[in-house]
Amino acid sequence: MKNYLRISLLGSVLSVLAAFLIVCMTVSGSSAADTLTVDIYGPGQRKINIILLPPKTVPDGKYSGSKDTDLPLPGEAGSFSKDLEKDLAYLPFLNIVPITDILGGDPSKGVRPGEIDVKPLRLSKVDLAVTTGWEIRPNGEKNLLLRCIGTFNGRTIIGKKYSMVTEDMLPLIADRFSSHLMRILTGRDGFFESKIAFVRKVGKDKEIYTVSPQGRNLRQISSLGGVNLSPNWSPDGERLVFTRLGSRQHLLCVWDSATGKIDQKSFPGNTVIGPAFLPDGNMAATLTMNGNSDIFLINGDYKPKKPLAQSWAIEVSPDFDATGDKMVFTSARFGNPHIFLLDMKSGVVTRVTKEGKYNTNPTISPDGRYVAFARQTPLGHRIFVHDLKSGQERQLTFGPGNDEDPAFGPDGYFIAFASSRSGDYKIYLTTRHGDPAMLVPTGGGVAKAPAWGKAKKS
Missing domain, CATH: 3.40.50.10070 (TolB, N-terminal domain)
Structure with missing residues (x-):
């Protein structure tokens, strides 16, 4: 995962x-x-x-x-x-x-x-x-x-x-x-102008690539070698943040589309997991500053400001709605990994998933109503969506293989995910209604961890 x-x-x-x-x-x-x-x-x-x-x-x-x-x-x-x-x-x-x-x-x-x-x-x-x-x-x-x-x-x-x-x-x-x-x-558009970042295996390395949902304009973003994971777009679609697993430490990497340069930053504890942008340009990521794996708010100068989710357990996978008022994340604070919701204004944390024993990788729709996530079932990992308003859950994908890493599109209608249904992991698209999966052409090799961004403003 x-x-x-x-x-x-x-x-x-x-x-x-x-x-x-x-x-x-x-x-x-x-x-x-x-x-x-x-x-x-x-x-x-x-x-x-x-x-x-x-x-x-x-x-x-x-x-x-x-x-x-x-x-x-x-x-x-x-x-x-x-x-x-x-x-x-x-x-x-x-x-x-x-x-x-x-x-x-x-x-x-x-x-x-x-x-x-x-x-x-x-x-x-x-x-x-x-x-x-x-x-x-x-x-x-x-x-x-x-x-x-x-x-x-x-x-x-x-x-x-x-x-x-x-x-x-x-x-x-x-x-x-x-x-x-x-x-x-x-009344909505943006799908055909959007872009998907993902992790593609290149030999022994894993690098960050981008592609259109239709499989056009395939582009390699990173050439850092080693393992690069968990891409996430800035709200304006002009930057990508991801994790690089260095030989001695994790590094937070930010790619700027205007310059093509990648900034790399380290943090106390040497761990950076699952970074994500907030709508205001700040970031959140799991750090181990105090020995625990907690989610911290990180400002534009790459300075940790405060913990957003912390407990004795691992807190990972932050994702935000379009307003920045809601953050979903994964926590094992009750023993098994489940999905939680943080109200950014009040600081109140509520549990989203109560079914299953292994729920991970949440993504929240831009309007803040739906949370998609991966759940381990007896037949493999599957994508589910949870309606925060009604509390109802629905299974969206049914394999074969494993379906993981969901990511809402900018319109809140389409969802990208990684699946091994064809053998190697590839990127597929569905909708929050669970329409038949459509393959995103990403070339040869394993493709995982999709992140969906808006088109860059011209």
């Missing part, structure tokens, strides 16, 4: 994309919005049927008389459609309908609402249709037009135009459009 014991290119692509992103359309009509709202936090999720219609070339309005409709699709059209479909497949409330399910095949002659026959789509119970149009200019430049159309009334729900598109931009365009669509449907 983790607590018991490229970028410059991406930046340029982001800048280019931001410069040439043109919003063509927005939500049109309250009736359309009403029929497409999804409460992803409610007790029952509505499933929306969505279809990705085949891409088409479209006339370029700047060049009258051109016959762009006669031009073949660019070679990257197929790969972009696959990227977009892969992105949308990460949203459990969407059901992607294949074009083969539509009576008569492709019902579209173009990419605009009036060019699509929505009747066969409605007969197949399709709620949304996504169209992809490629404008090919005489000079070879390409524009990409994306629309999502509601089949109920044939209106455009969302439309985007991306100009001077290059092949390198396409995965990011798929992410951006999927993020816009998620916000229209649920």
Whole structure:
């Protein structure tokens, strides 16, 4: 268990994309919005049927008389459609309908609402249709037009135009459009712009890496050698804190994304376990300053200020809600490891888990209502979620193998975790409703201890 014991290119692509992103359309009509709202936090999720219609070339309005409709699709059209479909497949409330399910095949002659026959789509119970149009200019430049159309009334729900598109931009365009669509449907976004830090085994060493939830932009953060554990993001997504197990002592390490540098700090007692950021930029970690393994508050100058959780037993795995008013942690103060909650204002500690004999690695949702954790069961470790408001618990994962190290995403809807279900440990995603697990591509080797962060502010 983790607590018991490229970028410059991406930046340029982001800048280019931001410069040439043109919003063509927005939500049109309250009736359309009403029929497409999804409460992803409610007790029952509505499933929306969505279809990705085949891409088409479209006339370029700047060049009258051109016959762009006669031009073949660019070679990257197929790969972009696959990227977009892969992105949308990460949203459990969407059901992607294949074009083969539509009576008569492709019902579209173009990419605009009036060019699509929505009747066969409605007969197949399709709620949304996504169209992809490629404008090919005489000079070879390409524009990409994306629309999502509601089949109920044939209106455009969302439309985007991306100009001077290059092949390198396409995965990011798929992410951006999927993020816009998620916000229209649920009122939340951020999933496609977020990033996951994790521990990856490299030979005999364990180093810190980051990757997008879809498996893009894999990047090695640390190259310190030895064992590096327990990454945790700062609230703004610009720093990572983690533990390095040195030859003689544990070191608290802080990586700055702006400089790429890693500060390393030691503490009295030579032990640093499970560091975590508070919303105000301070940190908390388990230290052994007085001989016991207690959780201490550490300020920005790396000075221990006061104990937050202390007892004769081991206190580890601090995690905080978005306000910093609640801290969850693991303690064996009653004999077996269980999950506890500290009210940061009053100092009152309450016990969260009462079932099971081994509950570890808690993560609290940003809104402070849910706590996910790993529990040892007769069939292996599994991820559970506890509702602090109702007191109810629910098992989210069912193996096979072991499921460990849960981490709430910034939206409080998705949860990342490590699992050995495929043999080696890999990172998977589920939701707080327990939707089927989805693999996060992290390359070869063991991947554990995910930590989910927001996208860095630009």
